[in-house]
Amino acid sequence: MLVIDKYAYSNRIVKWSPKLKGLLWLLGIILAFQPIIPIKLVLIVVVVWHTLYVTKMSGRVYLHWFYAILPFLLLSIIGIVFTMAPKANQIYYPIHLFGNYFGISKVMLPKGLRLGVQVSTAVVCTYWFALTTPFQQIILTLKAIHMPSLMIEEVMLMYRFIFIFVEACEQIYRAQKLRLGYRTFRLSMHSVGVLVKMLFEQVMIDYQQMVYALDAKLYDGEFKVGEDD
Amino acid sequence: MIELKHLDFAYEKNHPILKDISAKFGETGSNVVGVIGPNGTGKSTLFLNLVGMLKPTGGQILVDDQPINYSKKGLNQLRQKIGIVFQNSDQQIFYSIVKDDVAFALHNLNVPEDEIKRRVNTILRELDISELKDRPIQYLSGGQKKRVAIAGILVLNSEWLLLDEPTAGLDPDGKRRMVELIKHLVSRGQKIILSSHDIDFMYEVCDYFYILRDGQFVKSGKKETVFDDEKMLLETKLDQPWLVKVHQKLHLPLYSNEEELFADKALRAKLAKLE
Numbered sequence: 001m002l003v004i005d006k007y008a009y010s011n012r013i014v015k016w017s018p019k020l021k022g023l024l025w026l027l028g029i030i031l032a033f034q035p036i037i038p039i040k041l042v043l044i045v046v047v048v049w050h051t052l053y054v055t056k057m058s059g060r061v062y063l064h065w066f067y068a069i070l071p072f073l074l075l076s077i078i079g080i081v082f083t084m085a086p087k088a089n090q091i092y093y094p095i096h097l098f099g100n101y102f103g104i105s106k107v108m109l110p111k112g113l114r115l116g117v118q119v120s121t122a123v124v125c126t127y128w129f130a131l132t133t134p135f136q137q138i139i140l141t142l143k144a145i146h147m148p149s150l151m152i153e154e155v156m157l158m159y160r161f162i163f164i165f166v167e168a169c170e171q172i173y174r175a176q177k178l179r180l181g182y183r184t185f186r187l188s189m190h191s192v193g194v195l196v197k198m199l200f201e202q203v204m205i206d207y208q209q210m211v212y213a214l215d216a217k218l219y220d221g222e223f224k225v226g227e228d229d
Numbered sequence: 230m231i232e233l234k235h236l237d238f239a240y241e242k243n244h245p246i247l248k249d250i251s252a253k254f255g256e257t258g259s260n261v262v263g264v265i266g267p268n269g270t271g272k273s274t275l276f277l278n279l280v281g282m283l284k285p286t287g288g289q290i291l292v293d294d295q296p297i298n299y300s301k302k303g304l305n306q307l308r309q310k311i312g313i314v315f316q317n318s319d320q321q322i323f324y325s326i327v328k329d330d331v332a333f334a335l336h337n338l339n340v341p342e343d344e345i346k347r348r349v350n351t352i353l354r355e356l357d358i359s360e361l362k363d364r365p366i367q368y369l370s371g372g373q374k375k376r377v378a379i380a381g382i383l384v385l386n387s388e389w390l391l392l393d394e395p396t397a398g399l400d401p402d403g404k405r406r407m408v409e410l411i412k413h414l415v416s417r418g419q420k421i422i423l424s425s426h427d428i429d430f431m432y433e434v435c436d437y438f439y440i441l442r443d444g445q446f447v448k449s450g451k452k453e454t455v456f457d458d459e460k461m462l463l464e465t466k467l468d469q470p471w472l473v474k475v476h477q478k479l480h481l482p483l484y485s486n487e488e489e490l491f492a493d494k495a496l497r498a499k500l501a502k503l504e
Contacts, residue, residue, distance in 0.1 A: 009365065116273070137325050160325045163367040206320055207394050213321035215332040216313045217381060218305060223323065224336040 001178060007131045012054040018137035030123030032118055040121045048120075051128045054113055065127060081112040083106055135159055139225055153158060153223045166198070170197055230256045230293060230423075231279060231311070236280055237287030238271075240498065246271045247278070248444045249288070254422055255389075259451075260415050260438035264424040266441030267466035272424035273316070275441070276391050279422075280313045309338075312382035313391040318374035321381065327369075328353070328362045331380045340387075352380045372403030376410070383414075390414070390421045390437065396430050408434055432456070432470035433486045440465060453483060 008014075031043050046112075052062060082106040089096040092109070094101035133141075142152050172195050176182065181191035231254040231407040238247040253264050266272050278290065281297050281304045292296050297307060315321050324330035328349055335345045341484075353359045356376050358482065361369065369377065382390065395411075396404050411421060411434045425431050431438070438455045440448045442465045448455055456462065456473045469477075472490065476483040484490040 005367070024471075136363075156325065157323065159367065160323060161260070164319050202434040209315065209317065209320040212277065213315060214310060215282055215304075216280065216315075216321070218308055218385075220337050222335075222337075225329075 007055040007057060007141060008134045010131050011056075013017075013132050014134060016132075018133055018141045020139045021133050021137075022145075025129040027127070029122055030038075032125060033123035035195070037114065037117060040117050044117075044121050044124050047124045050133055053123070055131050057131075062127075065169070066123075069123060073116065073123075077112045077116050080115065083110050095156055112193065142226060149225070152225050155222065168202055169199060224227050230258075230291075232291040233293065236278065236285050236290065238274060238283060239286050245286075246274045246444050247285075248253065248276070248447055251288075251441060252443075252446060254421055255336055257437060260418075260420050261411065261435045261437070262422045263431045263435030263438045264422065264441055264466060265426060265428065265431055266424075267426050270441045271444045272441060274391055275311060276393050276422075276424060277311035279391060280311050281307050295428075308387075309385055310387055311377055311389040311391060312385050312387035314379050314385065314393065314395070316376040316394040316397050318371070321378050322366050325365050325367070327358070327364055327366065327377050328464065329378060333381060334385050338358070348384050348386075349380075352384050355413070355442050356380050356383070357406075370403075371398050372400065372406065375399065375407070379410070386487065388420055390419055392421060392423045394425050395423060396425060396427050404430060426467060428456075428468050428470050429472075430487065438466070445479075452485060 026042065028047065031039055034040075048062070051057070052059060081104050082102070083091070084097070084100045084102050084106065085091050085094075086100055088096075088101045090106055091103035092103045092106060094103045139156060141151060142155065176191045176195065180187075181194075182188045233250050233252045233254075236247055236250040237245060239245040245303060248348055252464060264272055264275065274283065281299060287429070290397060292307065297303065322330050322335060329350045331352060332345050335348060340348070350362075353362055356379065357478060358373065358376050358380065361373060361377070366374065366377065379390075379392070379395075387420060392411075395407055399407060399492075408430065411423075423431065432452060435452070437451060439446050440455065447465065448458075448461065456469050457477070459469050459474075459477070462469055471486050472487070475481050475490075481490075481496065482493070484493070488498070
């Protein structure tokens with residue numbers, strides 16, 4: 001299950017106004033994109049500490065959340081700092097390749113690192129917001145800042161059905177694994193294909209059921225997002 | 230009253246699902262009608278026909294003596310008269326917070342905001358789920374989700390409530406609560422049509438029964454008579470309710486529910502003599 005949600009509903013600052021939390025998040029993002037690096041580093045430390053404090057989460061679990069974004073972050077930094085250059089002195093640890101030099105660019109390295117810090121700061125701030133703000137409050141915040149209702153509807157439905165989707169996915173995966181469907185790489189690839197196909201078929205069937213249920217509730221093309229009382 | 234006149238239905242030609250079904254639901258003053266049949270006999274298909282989601286390929290459905298009007302407006306009215314709750318709760322709960330989902334149908338009818346709040350609160354209290362009001366759906370149990378799904382339809386105050394397999398996947402506690410809920414709804418005048426193959430559950434809550442076999446009603450009647458032919462029930466892949474078995478095989482009186490049996494003082498006195 002998506003445990004991220006549990007923290008959002010039961011943390012020390014769940015009662016804070018979502019608008020205040022939204023503003024703090026925005027401030028964090030602004031600080032992440034301003035040019036002074038030490039401010040960002042301080043911000044990372046403070047926000048990570050505060051996230052751990054209010055959610056009572058262990059550092060290990062928190063780091064776990066970064067596994068999802070780490071590959072993207074590393075790939076983009078690698079893409080930026082590694083380069084080919086005509087002269088060896090433009091490169092750290094140059095490797096002679098096809099008449100050029102390949103390695104870490106002296107110019108791009110600081111840029112890459114700066115980008116890494118910037119992204120990490122933004123992600124840490126976003127996690128703070130996501131882990132402390134229940135979904136309902138996020139919806140109200142989106143409404144308060146006059147986001148288009150189509151987008152809010154979309155966000156709401158995605159949030160409602162992603163749990164069902166993830167659960168279906170887990171069940172199929174478990175059933176396949178139980179029958180050794182992931183024993184070798186080849187088998188794994190095949191099993192993943194079957195899994196995706198099954199999910200797709202299930203979505204089509206569920207869609208029809210959903211249409212019936214929407215009809216029963218007199219759906220007229222709009223999901224109203226209620227006010228909080 | 231909902232009347233079916235020689236209803237036929239088929240998804241594809243030459244593969245009829247429902248064959249020449251005639252019935253009058255709610256005619257005999259019965260408020261809880263049970264449609265009993267094994268898996269795959271067309272119970273759900275019948276229900277979808279009753280609320281106009283599927284159109285009969287033959288015959289007619291009359292609601293209060295008027296044939297169903299399949300225009301958008303007509304169906305809208307029909308669904309305010311006949312509410313339906315499906316078997317899978319997850320497919321009919323669209324909002325992530327309980328109170329928002331229960332209010333959904335009323336929003337669609339453009340009911341004023343304070344009345345929506347009032348009606349939602351009343352229904353939640355009635356179904357004994359007020360404490361779930363602000364809870365996210367994904368952390369509810371199966372039984373709780375079922376109640377939320379029922380609440381989402383009950384807010385419409387429809388005359389009829391169709392419940393498709395209401396006990397599927399419920400634990401004994403959930404089932405007990407479902408029995409109580411249905412009895413409560415009936416006591417305040419709600420008319421209900423249930424479909425299930427949970428014989429003992431149906432025996433306890435319904436007062437008129439239709440037995441569906443391969444798309445046809447093979448028998449109908451009150452609880453005293455409809456279950457008396459054990460052979461026929463077994464052939465239909467069903468079974469006799471245990472209270473009927475006890476009545477037929479041990480010659481005890483026919484009790485209409487468990488409490489009645491255990492409260493029978495005459496029987497207890499007789500049994501005490503045996504010791």
